[in-house]
Amino acid sequence: MDFFKKAGKLALGSRLKILSEKMLTDAAEVYKVYEVPIQPKWFPIFYILAEEGQMAVTDIAKSIGHSHPSVSKTVREMAKHGIVTESKDKKDKRKNLVGLSQKAKAMRPNAEIQFADVNETVESMIAQSNHDIWKALDELEYLLEEKSLFKRVMATKKSREAKDVKIVPYTPKYRKVFKTLNEEWIDQYFKLEDEDRKLLDNPKKNILNKGGHIFIALYKGEAIGTCALVPIDDPEYDFELGKMGVSPKAQGKGVGWLLGQAVVEKAKELGCKKLYLESNTVLEPAIKLYLKMGFKKVVGHPSPYARCNIQMGMDLEE
């Protein structure tokens, strides 16, 4: 199967599937030889009942990692073959208690010999290998439980894309995009206020000339985000982080983070000791980003914006 060699780690899922199928078909043959009249797919239920005694359908499903309809169907089938018996729980009438039948209990010794042989065989195969598949599965399952494959791939994507994002200082050619990137989100959640118009219509006069800075995020040459460092007149804070806007189509690339870092760096460069920002809690991803950057909620500052319902500050001297 040259496919696996070519496709590499991409095909890990398919590879595991094919191997498991191979093992499970072999298992069916093994059952025949040992004259244990159960089908391989019954095995997990048979095994768990032998260990635990009576169990309800959902509990079995949880234990063996299958869906409850699957267990429900299989139990019915096993009951038809006289392997298990079903009975209603007296305390909870919804529950269908499943237990091994006398017949199944009688064949347990035989089954256990078979289980032991299979176990020993697999263990000896593992022992012959340099790389322990059992432990490898433990680790892989642990990693996937901690963070799903999907989320991990998204993280890889994000970090790859972040490499293609460049943060550049504002120049007049970004005047229009600086305004539209901000209008986009303000219009969606709130409405443009006078203070917004002042800064967005005339960034040079109201930000740059006052000692502030504006950054533009470029993705493959296109401006897709912006953020400003605005000097403020405040006894506690030197600068405010504001006018952060990222185009919706470019979300998920970590652009906000990169812009934020650029602003913080510039602030430090300018000797800023405490950085301030205002926002609104409906902008959940933004608030999360600010927290991740190191901002903490503060209270009691007067704000020129009606939409402001949260204020945050960060100490840059640490």
Next chain:
Amino acid sequence: MDFFKKAGKLALGSRLKILSEKMLTDAAEVYKVYEVPIQPKWFPIFYILAEEGQMAVTDIAKSIGHSHPSVSKTVREMAKHGIVTESKDKKDKRKNLVGLSQKAKAMRPNAEIQFADVNETVESMIAQSNHDIWKALDELEYLLEEKSLFKRVMATKKSREAKDVKIVPYTPKYRKVFKTLNEEWIDQYFKLEDEDRKLLDNPKKNILNKGGHIFIALYKGEAIGTCALVPIDDPEYDFELGKMGVSPKAQGKGVGWLLGQAVVEKAKELGCKKLYLESNTVLEPAIKLYLKMGFKKVVGHPSPYARCNIQMGMDLEE
């Protein structure tokens, strides 16, 4: 899932299956995000065609390790979605040549980015593990190819059962079973000859008192096999191995081998230099056993048995 902890290596197949399912469902989500309009199950075919260009259905099936009907169905589905095109091979009209469509070729760059991200993600997970699942799979697949799980379990079974087989010297209480175990196979393939009757009816007089030995194989206390070491009057050979019979219900436990080894050992103990036997080639398993023990075909000895069509000898001095 306590099941895997309890069932241990027995459940390796189920465990692999569940993990592969988890990975493949996640893969579906990944495709959505990257806007590569292919389904996860199309992936192997898509991938191999991207690598190899046009291929026939069976060749694809072989490459990706699926059955050809599966490929046939999937190709049809992919064709309906405009991912592949089908065309008859001009040289061999049975063949259905499948290739990527223009549309699919156009989306290759996008797909390749996705593949690279997934690949990198899986590789980083493997890198984070102490036990490399990829290499572990290599080894496990190699072992299974060399000898299937089924055969391996059978070998384990045999060696376990061999431990329960005891070889004991003949005593008068085995007189009856010594006869019936031999009659069983002689009657099935040939018919009882005078020489048989002599030895089977009176083993004490015709074997033991002449310096021969008889062994009985006991399985859980029951006599299930026998074999004799009979002194013969021959210029080349001192003893003959004969009257080997194993009950059909006890076959596959390695009983023949154990009896044979007991006879050889006793022969060596008695200073025997060359051991002889006569048999018939219809008794295939027996011939195989003799060869495995170290007997080699010899020719030109006169035999008292009509059924003899092969003669074998073994040098015990090596």
Next chain:
DNA sequence: GTTAAATACGTAACTAGTTACATAAAATTA
């Protein structure tokens, strides 16, 4: 104590594969 939410579990429909079998074409053999 009534109502709403959660739980247990069955049924139905779907999915991604399989094996068994049929058919046509090609390759081999008499």
Next chain:
DNA sequence: TAATTTTATGTAACTAGTTACGTATTTAAC
């Protein structure tokens, strides 16, 4: 070259699971 065997492929029926959804109970909330 005719007959037989092998190969390539498709179709049908099956398998072992899944998700979606409905119903009966139980538990929690007001």
